[in-house]
Amino acid sequence: MSATTLLILIGGFSLIGWMVAKAKAQRLNTRRGALHSLPGHHGWYVALWVAVPALIGVIGWNAVSPGMIHSAVLADPAAASLPAMDMERNAILSEAYNLARDPEAPVFNPEAQKLIQPIRAASARFGMMGATLAILLGFAGGAFAFTRITAGFAARTRVERVVQFALLAASLLAILTTIGIIGSLLYETGLFFRSVTPVSFLFGLHWSPANGSFGAVPIFWGTIFIGAIIAMIVAIPLGMMSAIYLTQYATARVRRWMKPLLELLAGIPTVVYGYFAALTVAPMIRDFATLIGIQNPSTESALAAGLVMGVMIIPFVSSMADDSIAAVPQAMRDGSLAMGATTSETIRKVLIPAALPGIVAGVMLAISRAIGETMIVVMAAGASANLSANPFASMTTVTFQIVQLLTGDQEFDSPKTLSAFALGLVLFIVTLALNIIALRVVKRFREAYE
Amino acid sequence: MSKTGIDWKSPAANKRLAARYGAERRFKAIGLAAILLSMAFLAFLLVSMLSKGLGGLDLAFLSGSDSTEASTAGVWGAVKGSLLTMIVTITLALPMGVLAAVYLEEFAPKNRWVDLVEVSINNLAAVPSIIFGLLGLAVFINIFHLPRSSPMVGGMTLALMTMPVIVIAGRNAIKAVPPSIRDAALAVGASKVQTVFHHVLPLALPGILTGAIIGMARALGETAPLLMIGMRAFVSTPPAGFTDPSSVLPMQIFLWSDEVDRAFVQNTSAAIIVLLVFLLTMNGVAIYFRNKFETRW
Numbered sequence: 001m002s003a004t005t006l007l008i009l010i011g012g013f014s015l016i017g018w019m020v021a022k023a024k025a026q027r028l029n030t031r032r033g034a035l036h037s038l039p040g041h042h043g044w045y046v047a048l049w050v051a052v053p054a055l056i057g058v059i060g061w062n063a064v065s066p067g068m069i070h071s072a073v074l075a076d077p078a079a080a081s082l083p084a085m086d087m088e089r090n091a092i093l094s095e096a097y098n099l100a101r102d103p104e105a106p107v108f109n110p111e112a113q114k115l116i117q118p119i120r121a122a123s124a125r126f127g128m129m130g131a132t133l134a135i136l137l138g139f140a141g142g143a144f145a146f147t148r149i150t151a152g153f154a155a156r157t158r159v160e161r162v163v164q165f166a167l168l169a170a171s172l173l174a175i176l177t178t179i180g181i182i183g184s185l186l187y188e189t190g191l192f193f194r195s196v197t198p199v200s201f202l203f204g205l206h207w208s209p210a211n212g213s214f215g216a217v218p219i220f221w222g223t224i225f226i227g228a229i230i231a232m233i234v235a236i237p238l239g240m241m242s243a244i245y246l247t248q249y250a251t252a253r254v255r256r257w258m259k260p261l262l263e264l265l266a267g268i269p270t271v272v273y274g275y276f277a278a279l280t281v282a283p284m285i286r287d288f289a290t291l292i293g294i295q296n297p298s299t300e301s302a303l304a305a306g307l308v309m310g311v312m313i314i315p316f317v318s319s320m321a322d323d324s325i326a327a328v329p330q331a332m333r334d335g336s337l338a339m340g341a342t343t344s345e346t347i348r349k350v351l352i353p354a355a356l357p358g359i360v361a362g363v364m365l366a367i368s369r370a371i372g373e374t375m376i377v378v379m380a381a382g383a384s385a386n387l388s389a390n391p392f393a394s395m396t397t398v399t400f401q402i403v404q405l406l407t408g409d410q411e412f413d414s415p416k417t418l419s420a421f422a423l424g425l426v427l428f429i430v431t432l433a434l435n436i437i438a439l440r441v442v443k444r445f446r447e448a449y450e
Numbered sequence: 451m452s453k454t455g456i457d458w459k460s461p462a463a464n465k466r467l468a469a470r471y472g473a474e475r476r477f478k479a480i481g482l483a484a485i486l487l488s489m490a491f492l493a494f495l496l497v498s499m500l501s502k503g504l505g506g507l508d509l510a511f512l513s514g515s516d517s518t519e520a521s522t523a524g525v526w527g528a529v530k531g532s533l534l535t536m537i538v539t540i541t542l543a544l545p546m547g548v549l550a551a552v553y554l555e556e557f558a559p560k561n562r563w564v565d566l567v568e569v570s571i572n573n574l575a576a577v578p579s580i581i582f583g584l585l586g587l588a589v590f591i592n593i594f595h596l597p598r599s600s601p602m603v604g605g606m607t608l609a610l611m612t613m614p615v616i617v618i619a620g621r622n623a624i625k626a627v628p629p630s631i632r633d634a635a636l637a638v639g640a641s642k643v644q645t646v647f648h649h650v651l652p653l654a655l656p657g658i659l660t661g662a663i664i665g666m667a668r669a670l671g672e673t674a675p676l677l678m679i680g681m682r683a684f685v686s687t688p689p690a691g692f693t694d695p696s697s698v699l700p701m702q703i704f705l706w707s708d709e710v711d712r713a714f715v716q717n718t719s720a721a722i723i724v725l726l727v728f729l730l731t732m733n734g735v736a737i738y739f740r741n742k743f744e745t746r747w
Contacts, residue, residue, distance in 0.1 A: 160643040167557060170549035171567050174617070177610050178570040181581060184588035238484045245481030258485060260737070265492055267733055269671025271700040272722050275707045276495050279715070311491050342470055344477035365576070372578020374674035375700075379707060399580050403677055406587065424584045428577065435576045 006131050010054045010138060014047040017142045021046035021149055028151045037156035045155040048162055049145035054138030061130035069122045076118035082111065185428060188421030195415045201422060207385035207396075209405060209416045216423065218385035222395035226306040226381060227370035230391060234310025235366060239317025240359070244347055247322055266315040274379030277308035282380055289392045300382035302395040309376050313366050320362025324355040329449055357445040361438040368434035372427060374399040398423045499726075503719025511720055515686050516702065520713030523706075525721050527688040531601055531681075531696035532670060534689060538605020539612055539669050544662050546609075547616030548651075551658070554617070555624040556646050575614040582611045583678025591679060599680040602692040607675050612665040619661020623654035656743030663736040667729050673700040699725045 022043035029035045035042075073079055073093075082089045095108060096115035100123070149155070193201070196214045204215015242262060246255050282304040289297035328351055336346040352359070382394025383404060405420040457463060514524020550571070558564040586607030590596045596603045627650050635645040676682075681701055689696035697705070699721065706718040 156641060160641055163643050164553075164557060167549050167553035170546045171553040171558070171617075173546055174550060174567055174571045174574060174614065177574060177585070177613075180589055181577070181585045184585055185581075188588060238488055241481045241484030242488060245478070245485050249478050249481060258489075261492065262485065262488060265488060267667065267671075267729060268495070269673070269700055269725060269729065271671070271673045271703050271707075272495070272499070272726070275703060275718060275722065276498070278707065280498055311488065314488050342474040344474045345470070347477070368576065369578075372580065374578070374580045374677075375704065378674075378677075379704070399578070399674070402580060402584070403674070406678055407680075407682065421584060421588070424581055428581050431576065431578055432573060435573055439572065 006058065006134065009131075009135065010051055010058075013054070013135065013138050013142070014051040017050040017146070018043040018047040021146060024146070024149055025155075028149070030151075034151050036152050036154050041155040041159050042149050042153070044159045046142055046145040046149070048159065050138045050142040053141035054134045057134035057137040058130065061133060065126045065130055069119070069126050072122040072126070073115065073118050076115075076122075078114045078118050081114075181428065185421055185425040188418050189425045192415060192418035192422045196419070201419075202426075205387065207401075209401075209419060212415070214415070214419050216398075216426070218387040219396055219398055219401055219423070220426075221387055222302065222381070222385065223371050223397040223399075225389070225391075225395060226302050226377060226397055227309065227373065228367045230303060230306025231310035231313055231370045232363065232367065234307055235313035235317045235370075236363060238310075239314045239366075240321050242314065243318040243321035243325065246318075247325055248343060248347060248351075262315050262318060265311065268312075270312065270373060270375040271379075273308050273312050274375040274377075277304050277376055277380035281308055285392070294392055297392050298382065298394040300380060300394045301392050302381060303391040305377050305380040305395075306391070308380065309370055309373055312373070312376070313370055316369060317362060317366050320365065321355070321359055324358025324362060324445070325351055327358060327446060327449055328354045357441050357448075361441040361445070364434045364438040364441075368431040368438075371397070372399065372431050374403060378403050398427050402427075496726075499719045499722050502715060503717075503721075503723045506716040506720035507723060511717070512724070515688055516684060516697065516705075517686060520709070520711055520717055523714075523717055525699065525702060525724055527685050528697045528699045528702035528721070529724070530688040531685070532698040534601035534692055534696065535605045535608065535698055536666060536670060538602055538692060539608045540662070540666060542606060542609035543612040543616055543665065547613045547662070547665075548620050548658060550613070551617045551620030551624060552646055552651065555621050556642070556650070571614045571617050574610075575618060578674075579611055579672055580674040580678065582607055583675030585610065586675060586679045597693045597695075599683045599695045599697075600693045601689060601696050601698075603679050604676050604681050604696075604698065605692075607679055608669040608672060611672070611675065612669045615665035615668065616658070616662050619664070620654070620658045623657025623661070624650060626657065627653045653745070656739050660736045660740045663732050663739070667732040667736070670732070671700055671725065671729055673698075673704055676701055677704075699728070 022039045025035060025037075025039035025042035029039065070093075082092060092109050092111045093115070096112040096119055099112055100116050100119040201214050201216055203217060204213065205217050206213045206215045207218050246258055246262075250258065278300075282299055282301060285301050285304045285307075286297045286299055289301070332350055332354060333346055336350040337343070341349070377397045377400045381397060381400055383396055383400070384394050385396050385401075386393050388395075402420045402423050405417055405423075510522075511524045513526045514522060515527030517523040550567075554564065554568065554571075558567075586603060590603045590606060591598055596606075631649050631653065632645050635649045636642075640648065676698060681696065681698060682705060683695045683697060684705075685695060685697045703718055703721045703725065706714045706721065
């Protein structure tokens with residue numbers, strides 16, 4: 001019996017339990033207020049008592065049955081001719097399991113073919129036993145629950161306890177994800193640091209994984225230069241001025257049209273920006289470099305990636321600046337205007353200084369987003385790790401290297417692939433720190449004006 | 451001379467005033483220029499994609515799959531991969547996200563554990579997407595041995611990325627439902643769970659769905675995490691199920707952009723147009739939802 005059929009069966013039995021229990025509860029409902037809970041709650045109570053034990057049965061059986069199938073297969077006469085050597089025997093067995101699951105799997109060992117039949121027979125037999133066990137458990141649970149239904153039975157309280165448990169479980173998934181990220185990054189990084197010391201990784205000046213040198217400083221520099229310097233030189237003035245114009249000068253109608261259009265910039269997928277940067281912006285910058293007299297400029301420049309990344313960040317900076325300026329009390333603005341300052345003087349001398357903590361926090365969030373950005377740099381920056389401040393040079397970033405190191409066809413536990421996780425850990429810690437500090441600043445800044 | 455000692459009519463005062471008004475006009479012009487520059491970039495990007503790609507958009511392109519030959523390559527295989535991936539993402543992320551939002555907003559006690567959940571959700575929303583790809587690679591593929599480059603693993607990875615977005619949108623929507631609604635339900639004998647599921651959640655639904663659509667649009671355009679779990683296979687037939695090797699639309703764009711053959715430029719731009727049409731439709735639906743069903747209490 002396949003897993004899907006079994007699940008549908010369990011679902012069907014739960015439904016039957018729901019209907020039967022509801023009918024019983026309705027019969028008990030002889031006068032107004034006779035029942036403690038609605039008939040539907042009694043229905044859910046029985047349905048849960050069918051489904052939960054049955055599913056526990058399925059999960060438990062799946063945990064123990066492979067071992068039982070295995071010993072049944074080994075006891076089969078066809079397994080008697082297997083070599084006694086553990087390694088060989090296990091190889092043949094695992095191949096036979098693969099073949100039993102997928103008849104088109106490649107065959108290396110003719111021995112394995114003989115085992116397919118016993119494996120299939122054993123799987124079918126134990127599968128049937130498991131299904132029967134699950135359904136019996138469901139019936140037992142349902143019957144137990146059904147007998148408990150009386151007019152005064154508090155089905156609602158019990159069902160709602162399960163619902164609350166499910167809610168709690170869903171919110172724990174967020175913590176599990178965080179733990180999963182930190183755990184997997186730390187584990188793989190630990191393996192990496194067995195072959196490369198943390199000091200030579202964090203402070204080494206030479207990056208060339210193919211030759212076994214893992215000094216990540218040039219990569220960190222490239223990331224900072226593209227994401228935190230070039231991109232911010234583009235994004236901060238344009239984003240700030242856009243926000244100021246939209247909130248302080250534009251009429252309501254202009255704002256209604258301009259704001260969604262500006263936000264559209266944030267909705268364009270990064271792969272599109274990357275393609276645009278590589279195909280259109282990078283050649284333009286190369287031509288420009290030739291024009292100002294740079295010999296043999298490379299097609300992949302830090303400037304192209306940084307510029308396009310900056311444009312991508314504009315709406316982000318703009319909306320953060322917008323929020324911070326809006327949080328400044330109206331009285332400060334009115335006071336400045338009443339003293340005879342012009343609008344631009346009010347903005348420059350009153351609003352921006354007052355909103356500065358919020359704006360700085362917004363810029364930090366923007367930087368954390370820029371350095372984590374992947375596709376633009378993968379498509380428009382370069383692969384060579386250069387430690388230079390020349391924007392026309394090819395430069396590489398943390399995210400580019402992670403992609404580069406993990407998309408080749410190499411074995412999984414070489415230092416080369418593991419170093420990608422070490423870079424990922426550094427990226428995670430830096431973005432996390434930027435975010436936490438920025439959120440703190442924003443919170444304190446909001447409180448200051450409340 | 452006036453009492454304050456300033457002669458507003460003097461040439462010097464006039465000059466100063468003129469300078470100040472000039473500065474005012476310049477500042478306003480700079481603001482307008484900034485926003486127009488951003489718009490110009492957007493227009494330049496869209497026009498250059500349209501001019502390069504519109505010629506390649508025909509039925510054969512929309513119904514074909516990837517091919518080594520630029521003239522026969524199409525996007526249907528990638529679109530179908532994207533659809534399957536999005537189905538997995540939404541079936542995991544929407545229920546989990548809504549349930550978590552309900553718990554945090556309506557049931558959670560105030561203690562250190564709940565603070566930890568909140569902090570980790572807020573931080574997950576800001577973690578770079580490539581980190582989720584590393585997580586998917588380490589957990590789903592290396593530990594659980596799920597099929598590489600399949601819509602199932604891709605969808606699960608993107609679901610982890612989308613869930614925080616839905617939780618945050620869901621919490622804001624639930625927070626916006628006025629307490630009087632809850633008080634009224636509780637007053638006539640509804641339990642806490644009944645109050646939430648019969649009254650609060652339906653009222654918060656437009657806000658939740660808007661957030662979900664925006665989260666899905668982000669997931670649909672995402673490439674980096676899928677690169678990590680190997681969804682860059684060359685797939686010449688559309689995937690038949692959730693465990694088949696498959697590609698997705700942004701990945702197809704990335705793969706084609708790497709082709710040396712210049713003929714693929716048209717294909718790439720055409721695929722970008724298809725992707726943008728999907729995204730704009732989703733965002734349009736989200737904005738429509740927000741305007742249509744938003745209630746100001």
